[in-house]
Amino acid sequence: MPIELNINGDTITLEIDPRTPLLDVLRDRQRLTGAKAVCREGFCGACTVHVDGQPVPSCLRPVGMLQGCRIVTVEGLAPSGTLNRVQQAFIDHDVVQCGMCFPGMVMTLTEFLDREPSPSRDQIKTALVGNICRCTGYERIIDAVLSMQTEAAK
Amino acid sequence: MDACHFRCAEGQAFEKGHFEREQTRTCALFDKTGAAESIDCSLFISGAAKMTAQNGFGQILSPLSVDEALAAMAHGAVPIAGATWVMRAPLRHEPLPGQLLSLSGLNDLHDLTIDTKCASLGAMTTHDKLAVALAPHADLSGLAAAAGNSANPGIRRVATLGGNIATSAFAASDLAPALLAADATVILATASGQKALPMETFLASRAGLGHGGLILRVEIPRSPRNAAHARLPMRKAGDYPCAIVSISVSVLAGMIADIRIAVGAVEPTARRWTALEDRLIGTAYDPARAEAEARKLTDGFTAREAIDAPGWYRLSVLPVLLRRAFLKLQAGV
Numbered sequence: 506m507p508i509e510l511n512i513n514g515d516t517i518t519l520e521i522d523p524r525t526p527l528l529d530v531l532r533d534r535q536r537l538t539g540a541k542a543v544c545r546e547g548f549c550g551a552c553t554v555h556v557d558g559q560p561v562p563s564c565l566r567p568v569g570m571l572q573g574c575r576i577v578t579v580e581g582l583a584p585s586g587t588l589n590r591v592q593q594a595f596i597d598h599d600v601v602q603c604g605m606c607f608p609g610m611v612m613t614l615t616e617f618l619d620r621e622p623s624p625s626r627d628q629i630k631t632a633l634v635g636n637i638c639r640c641t642g643y644e645r646i647i648d649a650v651l652s653m654q655t656e657a658a659k
Numbered sequence: 660m661d662a663c664h665f666r667c668a669e670g671q672a673f674e675k676g677h678f679e680r681e682q683t684r685t686c687a688l689f690d691k692t693g694a695a696e697s698i699d700c701s702l703f704i705s706g707a708a709k710m711t712a713q714n715g716f717g718q719i720l721s722p723l724s725v726d727e728a729l730a731a732m733a734h735g736a737v738p739i740a741g742a743t744w745v746m747r748a749p750l751r752h753e754p755l756p757g758q759l760l761s762l763s764g765l766n767d768l769h770d771l772t773i774d775t776k777c778a779s780l781g782a783m784t785t786h787d788k789l790a791v792a793l794a795p796h797a798d799l800s801g802l803a804a805a806a807g808n809s810a811n812p813g814i815r816r817v818a819t820l821g822g823n824i825a826t827s828a829f830a831a832s833d834l835a836p837a838l839l840a841a842d843a844t845v846i847l848a849t850a851s852g853q854k855a856l857p858m859e860t861f862l863a864s865r866a867g868l869g870h871g872g873l874i875l876r877v878e879i880p881r882s883p884r885n886a887a888h889a890r891l892p893m894r895k896a897g898d899y900p901c902a903i904v905s906i907s908v909s910v911l912a913g914m915i916a917d918i919r920i921a922v923g924a925v926e927p928t929a930r931r932w933t934a935l936e937d938r939l940i941g942t943a944y945d946p947a948r949a950e951a952e953a954r955k956l957t958d959g960f961t962a963r964e965a966i967d968a969p970g971w972y973r974l975s976v977l978p979v980l981l982r983r984a985f986l987k988l989q990a991g992v
């Protein structure tokens with residue numbers, strides 16, 4: 506049976522094994538390569554996307570369970586050619602190193618900041634428990650997020 | 660194309676068990692290095708779907724009633740809830756079951772009610788929902804902490820109560836010891852009718868449930884006890900715990916009147932630490948003394964040797980975790 510998915514506002518129909526991880530559909534079928542395949546076991550968060558507004562690991566979500574859900578990837582967070590405020594803060598603060606973890610970080614933090622607009626340093630760390638970065642040491646990421654509050658208050 | 664034709668960039672052949680796991684990784688290597696001449700280019704184009712299609716598409720059934728679900732299970736369909744365990748089958752070198760059965764459409768399994776007598780927690784309740792709903796209740800706050808600190812936020816949004824406790828191969832469940840300490844009962848639907856199994860009996864029998872039992876909900880009798888959960892992951896958070904202590908205790912005039920202590924992640928299955936409960940009941944509520952008593956009784960466990968920690972380490976941290984659990988409650992008892 507064809508599977509209908511709503512990805513970044515577009516409805517697509519796929520003849521595909523319903524057990525296929527969403528991550529593989531995004532990357533291999535849709536060429537949405539923002540979500541990264543790193544651990545494929547739910548530990549690293551590099552594959553995080555929003556499903557019905559919730560950041561979840563796309564490597565463990567079979568597409569057959571996602572019909573009727575709203576899927577948003579890092580490519581769909583802001584209109585084409587623009588950045589959302591988390592992406593912009595990462596650039597402004599020169600946070601990104603290899604970049605492998607960043608699409609996942611952006612997805613997690615975008616939802617987190619919608620829920621918790623003025624988080625403490627510890628709250629940001631807790632929110633990022635499922636997003637592993639092997640390059641940055643995290644502190645600059647957290648500084649960038651905290652700076653968004655300072656800039657918003659100006 | 661046969662699995663053994665596949666080689667990664669290092670030239671390592673894939674065995675059947677690796678097949679599904681490595682297929683996209685293989686494609687990625689192919690993409691990056693161009694080194695895998697033996698791979699059919701169309702595999703790179705269509706990734707996982709194409710590969711699975713060669714063995715026929717799998718199926719995900721979506722029953723709308725428990726009876727329908729049981730009928731499909733009788734024919735070999737495997738239930739999936741959050742799918743966070745099932746989808747990792749290829750990493751465990753197990754085949755992904757051909758016929759899966761999504762429990763999402765079974766409304767009763769999503770129910771969660773807490774009244775003065777009982778907390779009834781539907782099997783499809785996710786870890787994050789459990790954590791939020793149970794946190795305000797002192798007798799349920801051990802289970803709330805277990806659900807709210809397990810795994811990582813993304814997994815907690817998806818992984819369910821039913822999926823967590825059904826998995827007999829998973830030793831490090833946070834929920835299992837917390838449910839043992841809470842005197843939980845598991846309500847199952849089976850072909851021969853509903854069954855209510857005390858958590859301990861459920862844990863002992865679940866491997867044999869096979870395709871026969873669907874967890875509907877877990878019931879916890881409300882109690883005047885206070886509960887706490889102490890776990891030790893290898894990283895500060897976001898990792899499996901190598902040892903867990905869950906307690907549920909009532910204290911009268913500084914003395915322990917009633918106590919449950921459950922240990923997880925140390926042996927293959929969580930269990931109550933009754934020898935220690937017997938030792939502590941009727942004594943003063945004293946975290947340091949509890950730790951000292953625990954240290955005398957750890958040789959009652961046969962600890963798991965596993966990649967995250969050796970058995971001796973799990974045993975050596977147990978008494979410390981007990982003290983931490985006691986300390987969490989000290990202000991309130």
Ligand SMILES: Cc1cc2nc3c(=O)[nH]c(=O)nc-3n(C[C@H](O)[C@H](O)[C@H](O)COP(=O)(O)OP(=O)(O)OC[C@H]3O[C@@H](n4cnc5c(N)ncnc54)[C@H](O)[C@@H]3O)c2cc1C
Nearest residue numbers: 547740741742743744745809810819821822823832833874
């Ligand atoms: C990165 C990561 C970290 C983790 N860390 C922790 C941790 O720290 N602590 C912890 O406790 N857990 C941890 N887990 C395990 C996680 O909790 C389990 O993967 C999860 O609980 C399984 O739930 P699920 O709903 O996804 O189950 P599924 O994968 O859907 O199912 C798991 C098993 O249960 C069966 N099943 C599911 N629902 C039912 C039902 N209602 N009746 C009968 N059988 C059923 C399925 O057939 C399958 O065999 C972690 C997982 C990941 C991926």
Ligand code: FES
Nearest residue numbers: 543544545550564
């Ligand atoms: S690739 Fe999905 S969590 Fe790591």
Ligand code: FES
Nearest residue numbers: 603604638639640
């Ligand atoms: S920047 Fe390299 S992993 Fe995070």
